[in-house]
Each structure stands twice: as structure tokens, then as C-alpha cells.
Amino acid sequence: PITALIVKEATRIGAGPSCHDPKLSKVNLFTLLSLWMEVFPRDQPEDSERSQVSIRGTGLVVVHQGKVLGLHCSGVDLHAAQAAIIQHGAKLAGCQLYFSRRPCATCLKMIINAGVSQISFWPGDPEISMLSTSLSVMEDVVLDAVAVEKLKSNSRPHICVLLQPLAPGLLQFVEETSRESDFMKRMTEDDLGMNEQDLFNSLMKVILKICFLVGTSQQHKEILIQMGLENLCVEPYFSNLRNNMAALVEILAAVAAGLPQNQYGFYSENCATTPPHPGAVSQEVARHCIIQARLLAYRTEDPKVGVGAVIWARGRSAGCRGTGCLDLVGCGYNAYPAGSEYAEYPQMDCTQEDRQRRKYRYIIHAEQNALTFRTRDVKPEELTMMFLTKCPCDECIPLIRGAGITHIYTSDQDRDKDKGDISYLRFSTLEDIRKFVVNGCIRKHSRQTEQEYGNKKLCTENTKSLPSGS
Numbered sequence: 001p002i003t004a005l006i007v008k009e010a011t012r013i014g015a016g017p018s019c020h021d022p023k024l025s026k027v028n029l030f031t032l033l034s035l036w037m038e039v040f041p042r043d044q045p046e047d048s049e050r051s052q053v054s055i056r057g058t059g060l061v062v063v064h065q066g067k068v069l070g071l072h073c074s075g076v077d078l079h080a081a082q083a084a085i086i087q088h089g090a091k092l093a094g095c096q097l098y099f100s101r102r103p104c105a106t107c108l109k110m111i112i113n114a115g116v117s118q119i120s121f122w123p124g125d126p127e128i129s130m131l132s133t134s135l136s137v138m139e140d141v142v143l144d145a146v147a148v149e150k151l152k153s154n155s156r157p158h159i160c161v162l163l164q165p166l167a168p169g170l171l172q173f174v175e176e177t178s179r180e181s182d183f184m185k186r187m188t189e190d191d192l193g194m195n196e197q198d199l200f201n202s203l204m205k206v207i208l209k210i211c212f213l214v215g216t217s218q219q220h221k222e223i224l225i226q227m228g229l230e231n232l233c234v235e236p237y238f239s240n241l242r243n244n245m246a247a248l249v250e251i252l253a254a255v256a257a258g259l260p261q262n263q264y265g266f267y268s269e270n271c272a273t274t275p276p277h278p279g280a281v282s283q284e285v286a287r288h289c290i291i292q293a294r295l296l297a298y299r300t301e302d303p304k305v306g307v308g309a310v311i312w313a314r315g316r317s318a319g320c321r322g323t324g325c326l327d328l329v330g331c332g333y334n335a336y337p338a339g340s341e342y343a344e345y346p347q348m349d350c351t352q353e354d355r356q357r358r359k360y361r362y363i364i365h366a367e368q369n370a371l372t373f374r375t376r377d378v379k380p381e382e383l384t385m386m387f388l389t390k391c392p393c394d395e396c397i398p399l400i401r402g403a404g405i406t407h408i409y410t411s412d413q414d415r416d417k418d419k420g421d422i423s424y425l426r427f428s429t430l431e432d433i434r435k436f437v438v439n440g441c442i443r444k445h446s447r448q449t450e451q452e453y454g455n456k457k458l459c460t461e462n463t464k465s466l467p468s469g470s
């Protein structure tokens with residue numbers, strides 16, 4: 001299953017029965033989402049040539065009252081923070097911003113001015129890179145660093161590094177559940193000679209190479225000192241910081257390794273009443289968004305199954321943003337009603353005897369939270385795509401249709417099952433929403449065209465060839 005975060009496993013590795021840890025803290029979830037946004041698949045390379053200074057692509061998560069309001073990344077011309085300013089304007093007042101790099105002075109002055117309440121950044125190489133060895137850019141790097149320090153010391157928002165140690169057992173739990181993802185299962189089923197663990201480890205290594213971490217301790221300390229964070233260079237803080245950073249990057253690598261790129265993909269299902277329709281996004285973008293949903297699922301309050309949902313809309317203009325035509329509509333995970341105490345509600349599942357104490361009438365589904373706390377409306381003229389870690393249930397299908405979602409990307413997990421308290425029968429008969437389901441190996445069947453594969457069609461459209469707004 002794509003995200004059966006089976007917390008029975010978690011119980012085995014240490015969490016007590018009334019507590020469903022290990023789970024991701026909100027701070028770490030937002031930080032991980034910001035790192036993942038930094039590597040959002042872009043149509044065009046960033047335009048860093050106009051400036052001598054080496055500007056690094058940056059990811060940004062905008063949070064308002066604990067809910068994600070925006071997911072952004074730098075693109076041609078616009079830095080991530082600028083994209084957020086353009087999109088949210090004065091709605092940024094009171095928001096918390098999570099950056100994958102310390103933002104440059106040009107961005108910082110605008111977001112401070114917008115009245116955000118807090119800015120947290122990943123304490124690696126900043127947006128204006130300090131890892132460059134070129135003397136010609138050093139002057140600009142130093143000028144930017146000085147300006148950032150001045151803005152920081154005079155600013156009202158709290159500018160800080162927010163990282164939390166992982167819950168005990170979380171990394172092991174994430175690795176176990178990621179290794180069991182639909183994508184991994186299909187790969188090992190198709191290729192029996194393949195050693196799942198070796199494959200998973202090698203995929204993780206590829207992702208770990210993305211330079212979220214500063215190579216050596218010495219280099220890292222130099223960067224921290226230049227960023228005015230010399231207090232973090234003192235032991236034991238420095239070692240703790242590096243360990244926390246490395247552990248978070250490993251979580252991200254494990255989640256992403258569960259969905260190997262370009263190997264297994266989403267197939268579009270035939271639909272009797274609607275004409276063939278191209279995929280709304282490329283396989284690469286679909287995979288990226290499902291990984292976002294999987295990260296969200298690790299914050300579930302369900303003692304057994306975590307589900308994550310992310311909704312993106314494809315609007316008219318790309319606007320030089322890293323996300324191209326895509327705008328976040330909302331995201332969520334399954335949890336008990338906002339503001340309630342976890343222990344207030346029943347937590348039993350279908351396999352347990354006492355029906356009175358089952359969770360189903362109390363828990364809010366990932367799709368329900370994503371729609372309730374959406375940051376913008378679903379517009380009829382746009383394609384609106386929901387990325388889900390698990391097949392949507394019959395309680396959610398009318399909500400998804402009613403909201404005007406046009407595409408669902410998901411897995412076959414629990415599909416066509418009726419478990420009594422919860423059923424998954426309506427998804428298969430759903431005809432007015434395009435369905436893309438994890439299935440089959442792209443390499444084996446087709447990589448370039450939308451080609452028939454049984455009753456499934458592979459979504460292979462390349463983002464580069466997408467006409468905007470069609």
C-alpha cells in the first residue's frame with residue numbers, strides 16, 4: 001500500500017497503546033516540505049546567470065495558524081519568497097514562513113514588511129550561496145549577509161532556526177513503511193531477482209546526495225558564523241544541530257526512495273463517458289506531490305493508518321514561479337477534530353470487537369481536512385488535482401466531486417473493499433473525474449506516449465510541452 005502507516009509496527013518499536021508516536025512534529029513536517037519544495041521539478045532551469053552572485057533555488061512553506069497556506073519554490077526571475085508575496089500579499093501578515101535556505105536580503109525586507117510573525121530557515125548554505133569560491137562574488141555575498149543581519153536585528157518577526165529531534169523510532173518506521181510502498185512492491189514483484197533492501201538503500205543514497213547538508217563540519221561552522229549563528233557552533237549544540245539535520249534529510253530520502261523516479265508510474269484509467277484526456281501533470285510532478293502527501297501522512301492521529309492529501313490547481317499563467325502553472329489549494333492528513341485531545345475519541349478499527357469504540361465516526365479524513373482548510377477556492381476553469389496516498393473512501397467521493405476536483409492521483413490500496421464501517425466501492429465507478437492510479441512499470445511499457453496498457457493509460461505528458469491553461 002502506498003501509505004499504510006501501520007502503527008501496529010510503531011507500537012512494536014516503542015510507542016505505548018494510548019500514544020501513536022512515532023509521528024512527525026509540525027515544525028519538522030513544515031521544514032521537510034520546504035526542503036522538498038526546493039527540488040520541485042521545474043520546467044526551466046533557474047536563471048542565475050543574470051547575476052554574478054550564485055543564487056540557490058529555495059523552497060518555502062507558508063503556515064497560518066498551524067495550517068499550510070502556500071508551498072513555493074524559486075523559478076525563473078522570482079525567488080520563493082517573492083512568489084509567496086505575489087500570491088498572498090497582505091495575507092502573509094501573522095504567518096510563519098519555513099525556508100529551505102536563509103532568504104536573501106531582497107526577499108527578507110519584503111517578507112518582514114508584510115508582517116509575518118516568524119521566519120524559520122534550514123541552517124545550511126543560504127540562498128546567496130556561501131560555498132562559492134569565486135572572489136568576484138564574495139563582495140556581494142558579504143554585502144547580502146550584512147544586510148540580512150541588519151534586517152534581522154531590527155525586525156519584528158522572530159527569525160530563527162527551528163528544528164526538533166525526531167520522535168524515537170520514527171526513522172525506522174518511515175523506512176519500513178516506505179519500503180512497503182506500492183511503487184516498491186510493483187518493482188520487486190516484476191523483478192524477482194531484485195533485493196528490495198539493496199534497491200531501497202541505493203535509492204536513498206541518490207536522494208541523500210542532494211546538498212541539503214554542508215559537507216564538512218569546518219565548512220558548516222564557517223557558514224554559520226557568517227550567518228551570525230556562532231552560538232550554534234559551540235558543542236554540544238553544533239553536533240546536535242548536524243545530527244538533527246542529517247536525521248531529517250534521511251527521513252526525506254526514505255519517503256522519496258519509496259517512490260522511485262521514472263520506473264513506476266500513474267496510469268490513467270479508461271472512462272466510458274469522458275473523452276481521453278492527457279495527464280494534468282508529468283509523472284515527475286505527480287510523484288513529487290504524492291511524496292508531499294506521504295510526508296503529511298506521517299502526522300496522522302489515526303493509531304493505525306496514516307493518509308495524506310494534497311490538492312494543486314493548474315491555472316492559466318506560469319508567472320515565472322518554480323511551480324509553473326501550479327498553485328496549492330490545500331493539504332491535510334487524517335486526524336481527530338481540530339482542537340480535540342487525541343485520547344478523547346475512540347480509536348478502535350474494524351477488527352476490534354466493540355463497535356461503540358471504533359474511530360470511524362470521529363476521525364476526519366485527509367481529503368476532508370484538505371478541503372476544509374483549503375487556502376483558495378477550486379475554480380471551474382482550472383484543472384484541480386488531488387494527490388492521495390490511499391484510494392478515497394465512499395464518504396469522501398461526494399465531497400471530492402462536489403468540490404470540483406477534476407483529477408485524482410492515488411493507489412489501489414483498499415479499492416473495491418467494503419469493511420463495514422468504511423467502504424471503498426465508489427472510486428471504481430467514478431466517471432467524471434480522471435483517475436490516475438499507481439500501476440505497472442513505465443520502462444516495460446512506454447515512456448514517451450500515452451499508450452494502452454490493459455485498460456490503463458500511462459500518464460507520460462511532459463510538463464515542458466503543457467500548453468498553459470488548457
Ligand SMILES: O=c1ccn([C@H]2C[C@H](O)[C@@H](COP(=O)(O)OP(=O)(O)OP(=O)(O)O)O2)c(=O)[nH]1
Binds near residue numbers: 306350351366
Ligand atoms: O479516503 C480516505 C479513507 C480513509 N481515510 C482514513 C480515515 C481513517 O483514519 C483511516 C481508515 O483506514 P482503513 O480504511 O485502512 O481502516 P483501518 O480499519 O484503520 O485499517 P484496515 O486496513 O486494517 O482495515 O484512513 C482517509 O483519510 N481518507
